[in-house]
Amino acid sequence: xxxxxxxxxxxxxxxxxxxxxxxxxxxxxxxxxxxxxxxxxxxxxxxxxxxxxxxxxxxxxxxxxxxxxxxxxxxxxxxxxxxxxxxxxxxxxxxxxxxxxxxxxxxxxxxxxxxxxxxxxxxxxxxxxxxxxxxxxxxxxxxxxxxxxxxxxxxxxxxxxxxxxxxxxxxxxxxxxxxxxxxxxxxxx
Numbered sequence: 183x184x185x186x187x188x189x190x191x192x193x194x195x196x197x198x199x200x201x202x203x204x205x206x207x208x209x210x211x212x213x214x215x216x217x218x219x220x221x222x223x224x225x226x227x228x229x230x231x232x233x234x235x236x237x238x239x240x241x242x243x244x245x246x247x248x249x250x251x252x253x254x255x256x257x258x259x260x261x262x263x264x265x266x267x268x269x270x271x272x273x274x275x276x277x278x279x280x281x282x283x284x285x286x287x288x289x290x291x292x293x294x295x296x297x298x299x300x301x302x303x304x305x306x307x308x309x310x311x312x313x314x315x316x317x318x319x320x321x322x323x324x325x326x327x328x329x330x331x332x333x334x335x336x337x338x339x340x341x342x343x344x345x346x347x348x349x350x351x352x353x354x355x356x357x358x359x360x361x362x363x364x365x366x367x368x369x370x371x
Contacts (some may be wrong), residue, residue, distance in 0.1 A: 192248035258270025
């Protein structure tokens with residue numbers, strides 16, 4: 183049996199998982215349209231719908247990457263991801279060009295995605311900023327917003343718990359500064 187090509191994998195993703203996620207999204211829309219749903223259940227369904235939309239975007243991004251074998255730097259990927267996640271909320275972003283160890287790149291990308299999604303979904307910000315550079319011979323990532331604050335690492339916010347776990351596994355540090363004028367989350371690796 184031959185190994186599937188990148189194009190075949192992209193087609194399989196489209197015809198399988200992507201279509202299944204779109205169908206699931208439509209089913210959630212139907213549930214939202216039911217008039218006998220409680221407010222709480224509608225909020226929970228809407229949250230699930232947003233998660234399905236995020237998964238659809240992620241699968242589509244993977245399909246495009248499989249179809250376009252051009253190798254992009256982490257900085258190029260982060261610029262595209264930040265634009266996709268934040269849309270019009272994306273303000274300044276500074277992504278310096280420097281070498282990042284391969285062992286750190288995938289984890290750093292996942293950390294950035296989680297922090298950007300959190301800022302968009304929870305901060306009620308009108309602007310989100312992203313910085314990636316070297317600082318004192320370390321890789322420095324910062325996501326800032328001008329939202330309502332309140333970000334903290336606790337079991338009610340599993341995304342930030344996961345971010346902290348990833349950073350700890352890389353022997354890095356996490357700093358969170360938050361108040362009613364916004365949040366700044368800094369990662370040092």
